Amino acid sequence: MSVTAFLRTRYGRGLRSRAAIEAHQHRAIARFREQVMPRSPFYAPLAQTPLEALPRMDKARLMENFSAINTCGIDRDHAFDVALDAERSRDFSPMIGRVGVGLSTGTSGQRGLFLTTPRERRLWAAIMCGRFWPDLWRRQRVAFFMRADNALYRTLANPLLRFEFFDVTRGLDTHLGALAELDPTVLIAPAGVLGVLAAAQRAGAITLRPRRVISVAETLSPDDNAQAARAFGCRVDEVYQATEGVLAFTCPHGHLHLNEAWMRIDRDVIDPDTGAFCPVIHDFTRESLPLLNYRLNDVLVPDDRPCPCGSACQRIARIEGREDDMLWWPGTDGPRLIPAEAMRTVIANLDAAVGDYRVVQAGNDLTIWLEHPGPTSAASLHADLRDLAHRFGATLPRVRFRDGLPADRTSKRKRIHVDR
Numbered sequence: 156m157s158v159t160a161f162l163r164t165r166y167g168r169g170l171r172s173r174a175a176i177e178a179h180q181h182r183a184i185a186r187f188r189e190q191v192m193p194r195s196p197f198y199a200p201l202a203q204t205p206l207e208a209l210p211r212m213d214k215a216r217l218m219e220n221f222s223a224i225n226t227c228g229i230d231r232d233h234a235f236d237v238a239l240d241a242e243r244s245r246d247f248s249p250m251i252g253r254v255g256v257g258l259s260t261g262t263s264g265q266r267g268l269f270l271t272t273p274r275e276r277r278l279w280a281a282i283m284c285g286r287f288w289p290d291l292w293r294r295q296r297v298a299f300f301m302r303a304d305n306a307l308y309r310t311l312a313n314p315l316l317r318f319e320f321f322d323v324t325r326g327l328d329t330h331l332g333a334l335a336e337l338d339p340t341v342l343i344a345p346a347g348v349l350g351v352l353a354a355a356q357r358a359g360a361i362t363l364r365p366r367r368v369i370s371v372a373e374t375l376s377p378d379d380n381a382q383a384a385r386a387f388g389c390r391v392d393e394v395y396q397a398t399e400g401v402l403a404f405t406c407p408h409g410h411l412h413l414n415e416a417w418m419r420i421d422r423d424v425i426d427p428d429t430g431a432f433c434p435v436i437h438d439f440t441r442e443s444l445p446l447l448n449y450r451l452n453d454v455l456v457p458d459d460r461p462c463p464c465g466s467a468c469q470r471i472a473r474i475e476g477r478e479d480d481m482l483w484w485p486g487t488d489g490p491r492l493i494p495a496e497a498m499r500t501v502i503a504n505l506d507a508a509v510g511d512y513r514v515v516q517a518g519n520d521l522t523i524w525l526e527h528p529g530p531t532s533a534a535s536l537h538a539d540l541r542d543l544a545h546r547f548g549a550t551l552p553r554v555r556f557r558d559g560l561p562a563d564r565t566s567k568r569k570r571i572h573v574d575r
């Protein structure tokens with residue numbers, strides 16, 4: 156792994172002021188313009204263009220121009236074939252030369268292709284180990300639950316690290332034995348899987364004693380976080396990471412900070428009241444497949460308070476969710492954003508018997524599914540929702556209550572979503 160990046164992540168005093176962040180980014184971007192952009196046929200003629208004036212990118216445009224954007228001369232269709240073949244055969248380290256190829260899950264429908272060079276893999280490992288390795292000189296056993304393995308993750312293995320990959324597509328029950336045998340000191344899993352593992356732990360099916368629990372790849376809701384923390388008896392750290400890279404991770408005080416040491420992150424503010432924004436990233440560490448002026452459709456809510464950890468990297472109060480899944484309710488002067496967090500709190504405060512729930516908005520109709528509702532759950536929730544709407548200066552959409560949970564796939568995965 157990259158020793159400098161490792162030491163900086165673990166012991167470095169970090170970026171302690173906005174000025175330090177800007178100076179660091181300025182230097183890194185200058186280097187990127189000089190050394191990386193000229194190697195990309197797409198960006199070579201744009202190497203001196205201000206970042207925000209570069210063509211606006213999203214997943215679709217990136218995939219469309221993949222062959223011209225990447226600096227490795229890799230053809231998109233070839234890379235797709237390699238990645239798909241590897242996935243079909245469950246051979247998890249597809250490579251083209253020394254470049255690792257991966258496919259993202261594509262929650263928004265389209266699957267993204269990503270590349271990692273050996274240098275990028277070392278950087279990623281440095282952040283994971285530098286920040287999250289519990290005790291440097293003790294051998295660690297890492298259980299890593301992912302949809303597909305990839306050369307990126309294999310980088311973590313070294314003599315001090317036993318690294319076991321658990322394929323989440325296989326069903327979690329099949330893994331419990333191997334998991335108990337591994338007795339991991341570090342447990343890394345997508346938020347949803349952590350929830351299931353926490354339930355298994357509470358039910359006594361496993362008795363893990365991890366020193367670190369890290370949620371990756373999906374956003375971790377506060378209720379899932381609290382449940383996992385209780386089940387495993389330690390705080391749950393969070394790495395907010397997508398195909399697009401590591402965007403944020405929790406500091407030793409448990410607060411999410413944007414990864415401004417690696418990328419400049421501009422804001423496309425969608426709700427001036429809360430400052431909620433979609434990040435527009437310019438990643439100056441990603442050399443294989445440059446990500447510049449790239450807009451993500453995740454909504455982040457900033458927290459402008461300074462953090463006791465001393466890092467000046469922007470704090471994030473929470474990752475609100477996908478832009479497509481934001482609840483907008485009508486208000487007198489236009490639509491009002493109802494934070495998913497506020498909705499969750501209202502439901503969590505209902506009588507304890509209510510288990511899981513789903514909230515689905517379609518136009519001006521809100522359908523709420525409640526598992527094990529009590530006789531008065533619907534009525535009291537309706538009143539609470541009216542209060543909620545009022546607090547945000549909005550009008551409550553038409554509400555319907557249903558018992559149990561919906562069967563369709565999207566609703567299975569997301570507690571709160573918007574049907575379009």
Ligand SMILES: [Zn+2]
Nearest residue numbers: 406410462464
């Ligand atoms: Zn902090």
